[in-house]
Amino acid sequence: MLQVRDLNLRIGGLRILSDLSFDIKDGSITGLIGPNGAGKSSFYNALFNLFPANSGSIKFDGIELVGKTSDQINHLGIARTFQDSKLLPQITVLDNLLLGSKYLNPVNLRRVFFGHKTLKEEFKNEKKKAMELLRKVGLENKAHSLAKNLSFGQSKLIEILKIFMYESKLVLLDEPFSGLFPEMVKVITALIRELVASGRTIMFVEHDMRLIAEICDHVIVLDAGSKIAEGTFEHVKSKPEVVEAYLGN
Amino acid sequence: MDYFLHLAIVVTIFSILAMSLNYVAGFTGILSLSHATFYGIGAYATAILTTQYGFSFVPSVVIGMVLTAIIAYAASFPILKLKEDSLVLVSFGFSIIMFNVMLNWTSLTKGPLGIKGIMAPEILGVNFFSKPYFFALVLAVAIITYFFFKRITSSPYGIIMKGIRENQTVAAVNGHNVLRYQRSVFVVGAVFAAIAGSFTATFLAFIEPKLFELMPSMLILIMIILGGMASLKGSVLGAFILILVPEALRFLGLPPSILAEVQQMIYGLVLILVMYLRPQGLMGEYKI
Numbered sequence A: 001m002l003q004v005r006d007l008n009l010r011i012g013g014l015r016i017l018s019d020l021s022f023d024i025k026d027g028s029i030t031g032l033i034g035p036n037g038a039g040k041s042s043f044y045n046a047l048f049n050l051f052p053a054n055s056g057s058i059k060f061d062g063i064e065l066v067g068k069t070s071d072q073i074n075h076l077g078i079a080r081t082f083q084d085s086k087l088l089p090q091i092t093v094l095d096n097l098l099l100g101s102k103y104l105n106p107v108n109l110r111r112v113f114f115g116h117k118t119l120k121e122e123f124k125n126e127k128k129k130a131m132e133l134l135r136k137v138g139l140e141n142k143a144h145s146l147a148k149n150l151s152f153g154q155s156k157l158i159e160i161l162k163i164f165m166y167e168s169k170l171v172l173l174d175e176p177f178s179g180l181f182p183e184m185v186k187v188i189t190a191l192i193r194e195l196v197a198s199g200r201t202i203m204f205v206e207h208d209m210r211l212i213a214e215i216c217d218h219v220i221v222l223d224a225g226s227k228i229a230e231g232t233f234e235h236v237k238s239k240p241e242v243v244e245a246y247l248g249n
Numbered sequence B: 001m002d003y004f005l006h007l008a009i010v011v012t013i014f015s016i017l018a019m020s021l022n023y024v025a026g027f028t029g030i031l032s033l034s035h036a037t038f039y040g041i042g043a044y045a046t047a048i049l050t051t052q053y054g055f056s057f058v059p060s061v062v063i064g065m066v067l068t069a070i071i072a073y074a075a076s077f078p079i080l081k082l083k084e085d086s087l088v089l090v091s092f093g094f095s096i097i098m099f100n101v102m103l104n105w106t107s108l109t110k111g112p113l114g115i116k117g118i119m120a121p122e123i124l125g126v127n128f129f130s131k132p133y134f135f136a137l138v139l140a141v142a143i144i145t146y147f148f149f150k151r152i153t154s155s156p157y158g159i160i161m162k163g164i165r166e167n168q169t170v171a172a173v174n175g176h177n178v179l180r181y182q183r184s185v186f187v188v189g190a191v192f193a194a195i196a197g198s199f200t201a202t203f204l205a206f207i208e209p210k211l212f213e214l215m216p217s218m219l220i221l222i223m224i225i226l227g228g229m230a231s232l233k234g235s236v237l238g239a240f241i242l243i244l245v246p247e248a249l250r251f252l253g254l255p256p257s258i259l260a261e262v263q264q265m266i267y268g269l270v271l272i273l274v275m276y277l278r279p280q281g282l283m284g285e286y287k288i
């Protein structure tokens, strides 16, 4: 599904990612781990061309992503969350979800004025879908409040729900569990499993090794921008270089 | 009565300007300081075409709209390339250039002397010279403007506009072509400013470059900040207050020589007070 080959990323002379290569298999859950500053978030940013790669290739279902714009990459079927919640604080929770909708994308003025009927219908359906998602996690009463009024955990939850608004094939999650209470971790774990059950392939960054061991079937370890190990969690955790760079004793 | 109609017309024209700037700045976050420039292009198009080339009002408005769309589209490249503060400054730079074009292309615009003798609109044989008629006409246009923008901003398009305003990276990662939306919004907003310009030209019967420089752009911006960002009704309210309050000063018996200065100081004061006391404006939904 995803093939990364010799990916290099430099920012202001600093090497952020070096000759990174790995594959992600269809339907898998891949954990991306490594110490702070290893380049995990930067890899997501490079994939979405927020940090343009200096060389190398990222192929998604055979299509080259390097050089494409973020919106084009999204249209191919890739969705992501951000490490620090990127819900838009001054619009409503419902609108935040709708912003991730596939069917309202793209909307142009021609549709607003001349395709009004179908657009209205789609809009209604998407709103219904968003409300159902909110209901599922018990946040339907927050639909019309501004996102800035959500708690930290609630906004992380909404970010995951937003993924459901899009029929993405690959989902990149950046520390979806960090800072959450155990109950919320359970809720989000269940949602991730649901994403997998719906046929999506998942990659996620996480520092909690118990969660990695529990959820992932494949793990990639980064250190200082390079891949230092790859395999099942059992496999990578036994490697001395991984223990030294990240896991400690 | 005539005086009140005069004020009502000014308020209505500025409502169109404020709503269209709110579409650009309040909904989409493009804090443009060039709105009065597009207003001016519409005004000059109508003034020049009707006084020098024998055009009637409606075709002159349409040509003004098309011309403005083209210029706004071209200007959107340098302006939208940058973000936030830099964008504001580039839009300001653009308006300085356009102001000087209006001022110095004397063969076309008569420069600082301005263009006199612009006739009242005549549409399908009806002359709109009398103030009640003229007012009815601009009011109709303002109402159409309101519903036009309402339709867009309350559709999913409006959600995307706000998404872009809040965070362009997130909007892009969610699959929205940010620049394409911004460009469309910028051009459409400019075109409505041009319509307001055509009406201003025929209403005043006289225009000069000074009407379209930085200060009017600021005034329109203050109107939407006062009325509230992303609120069309707020824009109308902002126009209403900022036209009428300074007008009330006339009745305080201030000498005309200082009246204009005091009016401008009021605009400044309103801006400062709003930013401190109510940054979301009177009817706005978010803080600037």
Ligand SMILES: Nc1ncnc2c1ncn2[C@@H]1O[C@H](COP(=O)(O)OP(=O)(O)OP(=O)(O)O)[C@@H](O)[C@H]1O
Pocket (backbone or CB within 6 Å): A011, A016, A034, A035, A036, A037, A038, A039, A040, A041, A042, A043, A083
């Ligand atoms: N915008 C930026 N400009 C310059 N350097 C950056 C930028 N973003 C990240 N970096 C650098 O890139 C390196 C990798 O950072 P990145 O955020 O990808 O790490 P990470 O693996 O996600 O770490 P963490 O676990 O702390 O989130 C760090 O050295 C960081 O300082």
Ligand SMILES: [Mg+2]
Pocket (backbone or CB within 6 Å): A040, A041, A042, A083, A174
């Ligand atoms: Mg990170």
